[in-house]
Amino acid sequence: MAVPVPRQRTGSTVEKQPAAATATGGDLMLLVIDDDPAGTFTVAELPEGAGTRVRIRTARNLTEAARLLTDDIHCILVDLALPRTPGTNPAPGADDGDELAPLKHVLRLAPRHAVLALAAEGDSERGAAAVRVGAQDYLFRDELDGRLLSRAIRYAVERKRADMAQRQLTESRLRAQENARLERGLxxxxxxxxxxxxxxxxxxxxxxxxxxxxxxxxxxxxxxxxxxxxxxxxxxxxxxxxxxxxxxxxxxxxxxxxxxxxxxxxxxxxxxxxxxxxxxxxxxxxxxxxxxxxxxxxxxxxxxxxxxxxxxxxxxxxxxxxxxxxxxxxxxxxxxxxxxxxxxxxxxxxxxxxxxxxxxxxxxxxxxxxxxxxxxxxxxxxxxxxxxxxxxxxxxxxxxxxxxxxxxxxxxxxxxxxxxxx
Missing domain, CATH: 3.60.40.10 (PPM-type phosphatase domain)
Known part of the structure; x- marks a missing residue:
């Protein structure tokens, strides 16, 4: 059964944490980008799992998402059926008919955040494509419930944190190797x-x-x-x-x-x-x-x-x-x-x-x-x-x-x- 999610209440606050931070010992904030929030989720929080509470903020389009994307956001859930917002710039060379254009825009907008893709019922091909371009995972709308989403968010945040740590380690090694080659050449x-x-x-x-x-x-x-x-x-x-x-x-x-x-x-x-x-x-x-x-x-x-x-x-x-x-x-x-x-x-x-x-x-x-x-x-x-x-x-x-x-x-x-x- 689907769990509709309303817009974050005015005045509510959460402690700011770095994007893709570990989920242990603190709340997680989810940003949902969906053009029909009234028909999707109806709770402001998801059930606690492993001592972690997930709090929710929603945006109807990419423009609103960009405004709400603050440092306290840990994960973003993007509806793959989201229409492209007028005025958003596609990636250079992108096809105007690209079904993943909204997701790719979010990935460019939030390179340090964990991202989940929300696919239509049985649309595993588009979900897999979303993972290939950079999402941490994809979920089917008809199978979504609070417990599944809470678990997927924690997994995505930890996976993004691990991916970033590995990328930084790889970049550091490559930089050290390049410096060593340069110095040896000198x-x-x-x-x-x-x-x-x-x-x-x-x-x-x-x-x-x-x-x-x-x-x-x-x-x-x-x-x-x-x-x-x-x-x-x-x-x-x-x-x-x-x-x-x-x-x-x-x-x-x-x-x-x-x-x-x-x-x-x-x-x-x-x-x-x-x-x-x-x-x-x-x-x-x-x-x-x-x-x-x-x-x-x-x-x-x-x-x-x-x-x-x-x-x-x-x-x-x-x-x-x-x-x-x-x-x-x-x-x-x-x-x-x-x-x-x-x-x-x-x-x-x-x-x-x-x-x-x-x-x-x-x-x-x-x-x-x-x-x-x-x-x-x-x-x-x-x-x-x-x-x-x-x-x-x-x-x-x-x-x-x-x-x-x-x-x-x-x-x-x-x-x-x-x-x-x-």
Whole structure:
């Protein structure tokens, strides 16, 4: 037996809840869109089920429904026989004879609400079509009673809530995957074809769940056989700093391949930084080396960056000299960065790094930082174990993290170039 539903009494109020909220522990509000409310339902509330009361509001057409569609509505019951209201806009490309046009209008009007379709007796084909376009379920008018409708409303609300949660989860996963692909694409691929130097790198951003931070590095071999390597650090480690680091890295590669080196290259990079940074307080440290084609010597430029260390088999690890370095990029408008010649010898490993590696603590709760001297000792201990290449970098970063008592808060980039016996 059908249960007619009148218009909501003036002045009645319900507590506002988000659309598609869970039905547990609160009333549900149903909006009925039917052009003949007097011939359909005669109660203002449906019987309670599972401790939930369903209260009812009615609208004669889509225009009136739009006005009554407030935040306290949880579910909408749409009569599929409802005529299209003059002045309502159909979806782009919709057929004027579309029998589901009123339902589709409601779905566009209320994308976060649960929607039930009310079909004529035995019209299961149209009911199924209503579900395919977005309704949570359909009901037959001749089989409708208060208990069935109350149960269908609770089911539709919960299903809509679950659908929205799943959609948000899927969108979040897709967004994370897209961001990961983008960030992986922004990490450098070394351009060392034709070189006999070994290459290894490790990168760990300080931002949670990020692949890219404000640190950056790159390595290229120019046509004359010189291998150029660079590592740098934009102050801060958020997305803006990461973007600026990528811009500086790309600019460095382009300028290096164009033949710039030393002070001329760093001066041009400073111009790029000054143009691209969000604030005049932003600066970047940088270390560049250019290794001669024979691999026995290199030019070193430091812009406020910690000096690399070099290892030789049978000799103690040492830091390269840093007395003639210049300031970080972006600090002084007419700064200069001297290029210093260093001898590497026949077999060596050159380790370049950012300060995230050396600014960790030497123990949980300790105030003392690892520093460059502590890093040299740490690298020596790893070399004594026979580690090299990727294994050496992985062990160094892991030990720095272990000493710190947890994740290193700053971005960490480490680059290793080697020649001759490992």
């Amino acid at each position: 990490l450098p691929t070394p351009l060392l074809q034709g070189s006999d130097l070994r290459f290894a790198a490790r990168y760990r951003p300080g931002r949670s769940r990020a692949l890219l931070g404000g640190d950056f590095y790159d390595t290229v071999r120019t046509p004359d056989g010189t291998v150029h390597a660079m590592i740098g650090d934009v102050c801060g480690h958020g997305p803006d700093e990461a973007a600026l680091g990528v811009e500086l890295r790309i600019a460095w590669r382009a300028l290096t391949l164009a033949g710039l080196c030393g002070d001329q290259l760093l001066s041009t990079l400073q111009q790029v930084l000054e143009h691209e940074r969000e604030s005049e307080e932003i600066f970047a440290t940088l270390c560049t080396v250019d290794i001669a084609p024979d691999g026995r010597r290199a030019g070193l430029c430091l812009a406020g960056h910690p000096s690399p260390l070099v290892t030789h088999q049978g000799r103690a690890t040492q830091l390269l000299p840093n007395e003639e370095g210049g300031p970080a990029l972006g600090l002084l408008p007419r700064a200069r960065w001297p290029r210093r010649q260093v001898e590497l010898g026949g077999a060596w490993n050159l380790l370049m790094y950012t300060d995230g590696l050396i600014e960790g603590r030497v123990g949980p709760g300790a105030k003392q930082r690892l520093g460059q001297e502590g890093m040299v000792e740490m690298i020596n201990s790893q070399l004594a174990r026979g580690l090299g290449g990727d294994d050496l970098l992985e062990a160094a970063v892991a030990q720095a993290r272990e000493l710190n008592g947890g994740e290193l808060t700053d971005d960490v980039a480490v680059l290793l170039l080697g020649r001759g016996a490992g």
